[in-house]
Amino acid sequence: xxxxxxxxxxxxxxxxxxxxxxxxxEYYEKLLMFRAHGITKDPxxxxxxxxxxxxxxxxxxxxxxxxxxxTDFQCALGISQLRKLDGFIKRRREIVKKYxxxxxxxxxxxxxxxxxxxxxxxxxxxxxxxLDKLRATRKEIFEALRAENISVQVHYIPVYYHPYYQKLGxxxxxxxxxxxxxxxxxxxPIFPAMKDQDVNDVIQTVHKVLYYYRR
Ligand SMILES: *Cc1c(COP(=O)(O)O)cnc(C)c1O
Numbered sequence: 001x002x003x004x005x006x007x008x009x010x011x012x013x014x015x016x017x018x019x020x021x022x023x024x025x026e027y028y029e030k031l032l033m034f035r036a037h038g039i040t041k042d043p044x045x046x047x048x049x050x051x052x053x054x055x056x057x058x059x060x061x062x063x064x065x066x067x068x069x070x071t072d073f074q075c076a077l078g079i080s081q082l083r084k085l086d087g088f089i090k091r092r093r094e095i096v097k098k099y100x101x102x103x104x105x106x107x108x109x110x111x112x113x114x115x116x117x118x119x120x121x122x123x124x125x126x127x128x129x130x131l132d133k134l135r136a137t138r139k140e141i142f143e144a145l146r147a148e149n150i151s152v153q154v155h156y157i158p159v160y161y162h163p164y165y166q167k168l169g170x171x172x173x174x175x176x177x178x179x180x181x182x183x184x185x186x187x188x189p190i191f192p193a194m195k196d197q198d199v200n201d202v203i204q205t206v207h208k209v210l211y212y213y214r215r
Contacts, residue, residue, distance in 0.1 A: 001027055006074075011088055011121050012081035014074035038065030091192040092122040095199050099125060099188065102203045108133045108210045124155050125190045127206075128181065136213040142186055144212075148205045153187040 001022040006014040022028055033040055040046070041059045048060060096112075103111050110128040114120050129138055136144070145152045158178055160170035172179070188202055 001031075006078060006081075009123075011092070011123055012078065012085050014070065014078040014081070017070040017074050017078075033063055034065045035068035036065060037061060037067060038063035088192040089121050091194075092190055093120075095190050095194055096120075096122050096125060098196075098199050099190075099203065103127065103206070106207065106210055108214060109206075122190060124153075124187050126155060126185045126187050128184045129186065131184055133215055134210070134213045135215055138184060138186065141209060141213060144209045145186070145205060148209065150202055150205050151189050154182075154185060155187045156182070158182055 001020050001024070004010075004019040004021075006012060006017050006019070008015065020031055022031070039059050039061045043054055045062075046054060046058075046060055047062060051058065100111050103109055108130050110130065112126055129141060131138065134141070142152055142154070158175065159165060160174060161172065188206070189198070
């Protein structure tokens with residue numbers, strides 16, 4: 001199965017919701033039940049022995065499912081978004097090209113890598129700080145960028161740092177590389193509606209802040 005999110009921050013959105021695709025009929029049928037309270041209305045699937053000639057209103061709840069149904073309104077938005085997807089991705093790739101070009105000269109950051117055989121949709125653009133080359137922590141640099149009105153983010157806090165997983169016994173130190181990545185990463189703004197001027201503002205501000213904190 002492959003799973004897509006259509007949350008508003010993603011390349012296309014349905015407001016909320018998502019999509020699961022599979023080429024496995026068994027999983028497909030399980031998913032149909034799972035999204036609708038574990039209920040089936042398909043007479044071929046009824047397990048209740050006594051039901052030979054099921055009345056028209058009959059259905060069976062066979063498993064514990066949930067209400068994970070996306071609405072038709074959301075799907076209508078999704079279909080219209082899908083038509084714009086190529087344009088959205090094209091614009092994101094243009095922005096990435098500008099970022100990559102411009103940050104080549106900044107020794108204190110590592111730009112994200114795209115494998116030659118891959119075409120990234122650039123859902124996010126994460127730079128990594130070479131903290132040994134800087135006089136500031138990631139937090140200070142993050143705050144400096146925010147203070148300059150650049151809406152930076154961090155993607156993501158390692159999932160097992162969260163109390164839910166800590167309580168289950170997952171210890172910090174479990175994934176040293178992911179943890180290092182987390183310590184040094186900052187996500188820059190990227191979205192198709194960004195104007196060239198916006199992109200330039202981000203670039204100039206990153207240059208300015210890193211220049212200031214350079215060792
Ligand atoms: C968007 C996203 C999620 C959450 O998806 P939902 O549709 O909100 O459940 C989880 N993990 C990653 C990496 C994501 O990008």
